[in-house]
Amino acid sequence: MATLSKTAKPDLKKLKPYGDIQGDGTVQLAFTLPVEPSPEAREAAVLLVQKMGYEQIKVATMEKAGEGFAFFVVYGNLKHTIDFTQIKVLKVDSKKRGRDEIDEEIRTKIGRKLKVFGACTGYDAHTVGIDAIINMKGFAGDYGLERYQWIDAKNLGAQVPNEELLKIAEREGADAILVSKVVTQHNIHIRDLKDLIKRAEKAGLRDKMIFVSGGPRLTHPMALECGFDAGFGVGTKPSEVAGYILDELLRRKEKPVKAKAKKPAAKKKGKTK
Amino acid sequence: MAHLQLDTGLIDRCRELAERIAVPISGMIAKNTTVAIERAVLRLLGVEGAVRESQGQFFPEVNVIVEDLHKEKALGKGVLSWFVNGMIQKKMTAPELATVVANRKINLLTLPRASDKEVAAKAIELAQKSVETLIARREQRDALRKKLHDPFDPTGKNGPLIYVIVATGNIYEDVVQARAAAQAGADAIAVIRSTAQSLLDYVPHGATTEGFGGTYATQANFRIMREALDDEGQKLGRYLRLTNYCSGLCMPEIAAAGALERLDFLLNDAMYGILFRDINPKRTLVDQHFSRRIIALSQIVIHTGEDNYLTTADAIENGHQVLASQFINERFALNALMQPHLMGLGHAQEMDPEHPNVFLKEIARAQMTRDIFPEAPIKFMPPTRFKCGDIFYSHLMDAMFNFVGVLTGQTIQLLGMPTEAMHTPLLQDRWMSIKNAKYIFNGAKDLGREIEYKPHGVISEWAQKVLTDTLAHLEMIQAKGLLKAIEERAFAEVSRTETGGKGYDGVIERDKGYLNPFFELL
Numbered sequence: 001m002a003t004l005s006k007t008a009k010p011d012l013k014k015l016k017p018y019g020d021i022q023g024d025g026t027v028q029l030a031f032t033l034p035v036e037p038s039p040e041a042r043e044a045a046v047l048l049v050q051k052m053g054y055e056q057i058k059v060a061t062m063e064k065a066g067e068g069f070a071f072f073v074v075y076g077n078l079k080h081t082i083d084f085t086q087i088k089v090l091k092v093d094s095k096k097r098g099r100d101e102i103d104e105e106i107r108t109k110i111g112r113k114l115k116v117f118g119a120c121t122g123y124d125a126h127t128v129g130i131d132a133i134i135n136m137k138g139f140a141g142d143y144g145l146e147r148y149q150w151i152d153a154k155n156l157g158a159q160v161p162n163e164e165l166l167k168i169a170e171r172e173g174a175d176a177i178l179v180s181k182v183v184t185q186h187n188i189h190i191r192d193l194k195d196l197i198k199r200a201e202k203a204g205l206r207d208k209m210i211f212v213s214g215g216p217r218l219t220h221p222m223a224l225e226c227g228f229d230a231g232f233g234v235g236t237k238p239s240e241v242a243g244y245i246l247d248e249l250l251r252r253k254e255k256p257v258k259a260k261a262k263k264p265a266a267k268k269k270g271k272t273k
Numbered sequence: 274m275a276h277l278q279l280d281t282g283l284i285d286r287c288r289e290l291a292e293r294i295a296v297p298i299s300g301m302i303a304k305n306t307t308v309a310i311e312r313a314v315l316r317l318l319g320v321e322g323a324v325r326e327s328q329g330q331f332f333p334e335v336n337v338i339v340e341d342l343h344k345e346k347a348l349g350k351g352v353l354s355w356f357v358n359g360m361i362q363k364k365m366t367a368p369e370l371a372t373v374v375a376n377r378k379i380n381l382l383t384l385p386r387a388s389d390k391e392v393a394a395k396a397i398e399l400a401q402k403s404v405e406t407l408i409a410r411r412e413q414r415d416a417l418r419k420k421l422h423d424p425f426d427p428t429g430k431n432g433p434l435i436y437v438i439v440a441t442g443n444i445y446e447d448v449v450q451a452r453a454a455a456q457a458g459a460d461a462i463a464v465i466r467s468t469a470q471s472l473l474d475y476v477p478h479g480a481t482t483e484g485f486g487g488t489y490a491t492q493a494n495f496r497i498m499r500e501a502l503d504d505e506g507q508k509l510g511r512y513l514r515l516t517n518y519c520s521g522l523c524m525p526e527i528a529a530a531g532a533l534e535r536l537d538f539l540l541n542d543a544m545y546g547i548l549f550r551d552i553n554p555k556r557t558l559v560d561q562h563f564s565r566r567i568i569a570l571s572q573i574v575i576h577t578g579e580d581n582y583l584t585t586a587d588a589i590e591n592g593h594q595v596l597a598s599q600f601i602n603e604r605f606a607l608n609a610l611m612q613p614h615l616m617g618l619g620h621a622q623e624m625d626p627e628h629p630n631v632f633l634k635e636i637a638r639a640q641m642t643r644d645i646f647p648e649a650p651i652k653f654m655p656p657t658r659f660k661c662g663d664i665f666y667s668h669l670m671d672a673m674f675n676f677v678g679v680l681t682g683q684t685i686q687l688l689g690m691p692t693e694a695m696h697t698p699l700l701q702d703r704w705m706s707i708k709n710a711k712y713i714f715n716g717a718k719d720l721g722r723e724i725e726y727k728p729h730g731v732i733s734e735w736a737q738k739v740l741t742d743t744l745a746h747l748e749m750i751q752a753k754g755l756l757k758a759i760e761e762r763a764f765a766e767v768s769r770t771e772t773g774g775k776g777y778d779g780v781i782e783r784d785k786g787y788l789n790p791f792f793e794l795l
Contacts, residue, residue: 032701065704066453123469123485125550128658131585135766157551159472183468183486184696186442216662216694234662234694
């Protein structure tokens with residue numbers, strides 16, 4: 001403690017949350033216990049937060065949020081630390097650039113329009129994400145793929161069955177498929193994404209196109225786990241997706257073998273499990 | 274209450290255009306029926322059973338009966354023409370006959386026929402009885418409202434009604450959440466449907482405990498939640514309203530089930546289904562009309578879905594689309610014999626929160642909606658589009674939304690949730706939101722009566738601009754025809770075609786001898 005409080009710089013080997021001084025580890029928590037508010041309920045909240053690894057626990061409020069429900073706001077100082085210097089995260093491998101630059105690169109390096117199909121699959125009816133990426137208007141001042149001169153993008157809309165999406169993509173010779181998943185109850189988004197890849201493998205399409213997924217609760221590692229090539233989270237701009245598709249296509253153009261080698265490896269892994 | 278000085282000549286002209294826009298649609302409605310209308314007719318006669326499918330799932334008897342007749346192209350006469358004849362021939366009640374027909378032990382098409390006159394007379398008698406049941410249910414509901422304190426005033430004079438959603442997927446868990454919300458101060462509970470349901474061409478059967486993003490709307494689930502809210506309302510001394518979704522491919526059936534189970538509010542909007550669920554326009558407009566006839570009789574308040582336009586089209590630029598659609602929806606409702614106090618026209622606070630003076634524009638939109646539809650129980654929807662994982666900022670956005678709601682006299686305020694962008698609301702999210710709304714609705718209760726809008730100020734000018742744009746939009750729609758205009762993206766930047774979308778094969782042209790006495794009796 002003493003060494004930490006002397007320095008204004010964070011100790012990256014022992015990273016902790018910052019409240020009002022370096023290394024205090026302050027965290028705010030909010031949760032509900034399914035019991036009436038009472039001194040016992042308050043003590044239960046403290047003990048639970050203790051078990052989570054906090055000390056100097058302060059119950060800021062205990063409120064009756066309905067009969068048989070106590071809502072808590074609790075502050076505590078976290079005991080645990082993380083070595084920030086050792087953290088590795090899988091990230092989408094792509095260079096950031098604007099629409100004009102991407103269009104120009106497609107023209108010079110690919111020499112034809114890229115075909116991209118997007119949809120909300122399964123029962124998902126929330127098209128906000130796919131609309132933001134594909135539709136002309138785009139998102140946050142970044143124009144959608146429809147606006148790209150060298151991308152032929154089609155938004156198939158909501159509740160497109162996986163088999164239908166693949167059928168269209170195959171018929172039209174898609175370069176990339178974009179899948180948006182918003183509804184996550186009971187992990188339905190994961191199941192739907194995995195199902196799409198399974199079907200694509202069966203149809204021999206898995207390596208013929210780039211599979212990209214996106215959604216507010218999606219991350220790149222999650223997408224990889226589902227068998228996709230990339231995953232984009234909330235706030236992603238159309239140019240990031242377009243840039244990635246182009247980069248990935250160029251990578252595959254250079255090393256087509258590697259892309260194919262991925263499939264049997266993944267399959268083997270599945271079998272041994 | 275402060276009001277805007279809107280050009281009433283423009284408003285009248287908008288209403289005239291909406292009336293003209295609806296004329297060809299009415300003609301189309303009068304010529305057709307749908308599988309869903311025919312199923313609803315059987316449900317109104319008391320057919321509630323289901324058959325077990327090979328996968329062990331229950332499938333409604335009304336679907337089996339109507340589909341079999343549809344396959345034989347016999348529905349142009351109306352299901353009652355065949356079914357009531359069956360009742361006469363077999364001397365069975367409607368539920369008895371439905372069970373044997375659905376199990377394919379009797380073929381309605383090959384039975385001996387009573388005279389058309391006899392069948393029609395019996396059909397009228399049965400329909401009359403059903404209508405009496407609906408009226409009895411309505412009276413039962415109205416009596417309960419009278420007995421308990423009922424805070425609802427369609428014109429919004431009592432301040433916005435606090436409306437929250439539950440969406441656990443399990444109707445019994447929904448009950449727990451709904452009771453807690455009511456205890457916290459909610460006046461109305463909406464049970465969000467499972468995300469797939471609007472595209473199912475049947476109503477699932479029985480109490481359900483699994484759904485995605487919501488809970489299946491079934492008659493049994495309606496009953497379970499209604500009973501719970503009645504019980505909780507007695508304890509709290511306050512009438513609690515129940516909402517469900519009468520949209521999608523089963524509009525008329527949900528209207529029937531909702532009427533029988535004493536629902537108070539139903540989301541009911543063909544335009545929404547066309548644009549956002551890709552349901553065939555003809556199908557859903559025909560369905561909507563019959564469902565609204567039931568709703569009118571049962572005095573249920575509908576909610577329309579114009580708020581959704583602002584989630585795909587920019588909310589600042591496209592206010593006129595919302596208002597144009599509200600005028601059209603008002604006309605559709607009037608044509609189905611609904612009165613203004615049942616028209617919960619929808620709109621939303623969805624403008625970019627970083628836009629300069631955004632609240633001036635939001636106040637203009639909310640106030641003009643109130644002033645143009647003074648008798649309608651306006652439904653005001655919260656920000657969703659710009660909601661993000663920063664739940665604290667989201668909570669603040671909801672507070673400003675609540676402020677605009679109480680200032681401008683909105684009738685039904687669907688409370689925003691701090692976790693809108695993340696998951697279906699947790700119990701504590703709802704509790705926080707209700708506390709937020711109660712604080713603001715109480716603190717600014719009479720503010721709207723204390724202020725005036727500056728003539729030619731920013732708010733007045735914006736309202737006038739939206740009204741002028743709306744008139745131009747309606748003129749365009751009237752010139753092209755509604756369906757053509759929809760195809761050309763008149764609303765929400767979405768294009769749909771007359772014969773595209775789901776459920777088109779369930780539209781049937783009526784024969785000359787089409788029998789459905791409900792059209793006269795409702």
